[in-house]
Amino acid sequence: MELRKIKKSQQEIVGFIIIVMMVLVVAVIFMGIWLRPKPMITNDDAEISNFLITSLGYTSECYRAEENKYLTIEELISRCIQSDKTCSNNRKTCEILNTTYTDILSKTLMAGELSQIKYYKLSLYYNTNSSDLTNRILVSGLKPITEGNLSGCINRRLASVIRTQYPGEFTIELDVCRNS
Numbered sequence: 001m002e003l004r005k006i007k008k009s010q011q012e013i014v015g016f017i018i019i020v021m022m023v024l025v026v027a028v029i030f031m032g033i034w035l036r037p038k039p040m041i042t043n044d045d046a047e048i049s050n051f052l053i054t055s056l057g058y059t060s061e062c063y064r065a066e067e068n069k070y071l072t073i074e075e076l077i078s079r080c081i082q083s084d085k086t087c088s089n090n091r092k093t094c095e096i097l098n099t100t101y102t103d104i105l106s107k108t109l110m111a112g113e114l115s116q117i118k119y120y121k122l123s124l125y126y127n128t129n130s131s132d133l134t135n136r137i138l139v140s141g142l143k144p145i146t147e148g149n150l151s152g153c154i155n156r157r158l159a160s161v162i163r164t165q166y167p168g169e170f171t172i173e174l175d176v177c178r179n180s
Contacts, residue, residue: 048159048174055104056161056172062087062096073100074163077170080142081126094142102145109176111148119148119177128168153177 056074063070065088071079079085080094087096101122109117123144138144160173 045157045159045176048157048176049161051108052159052161052172052174055101056163058100058104060096060100061089062091062093064088073097076100077124077163077172081170098142098145105145106147109147113149113179116179117148117176118153118179119146119150119175121146121175123173123175125171125173126168127171148177150177155179 056072056077058073059070060073060076061070062076071087071093076093076097080097085093087093105120105122109120111117111120121144123138124142125138155178156175157178158173158175160171162169162171
């Protein structure tokens with residue numbers, strides 16, 4: 001009788017150990033999934049959207065003597081889309097737009113391996129049919145502005161700002177990868 005009690009106790013202990021091992025295996029699997037870094041693209045990041053909206057009001061070095069004012073980035077974009085007009089200093093609006101945005105981004109985001117920002121890409125699209133977003137094209141005369149390295153990016157954020165520009169609309173899109 002005493003031998004049965006010992007065997008039963010041993011079976012209970014072995015069963016308990018098996019249950020604990022199964023719980024530990026499941027916990028390790030869940031922790032592995034939870035802790036694994038995942039590439040993530042967050043659309044319409046508020047901080048990036050605010051940066052883009054604010055940048056539209058930035059005053060450029062494009063002076064228009066006939067209007068007696070310096071143009072903002074938003075005005076430069078409109079002129080670049082229309083016909084690449086020139087400023088009073090005989091530089092093209094698209095050229096000044098590209099230079100101005102490159103300067104703003106390099107001073108603000110400072111992409112690099114040791115920086116908080118690892119990579120960024122700013123693109124400007126124009127779409128004549130605002131109801132068909134698949135038909136958008138890069139604004140001619142303006143290449144995407146990129147800096148940094150996208151490889152190994154874990155925390156990626158994307159935001160865009162859309163403005164009406166007769167007869168369509170333009171979209172500024174900023175793709176940013178942060179070093180976690």
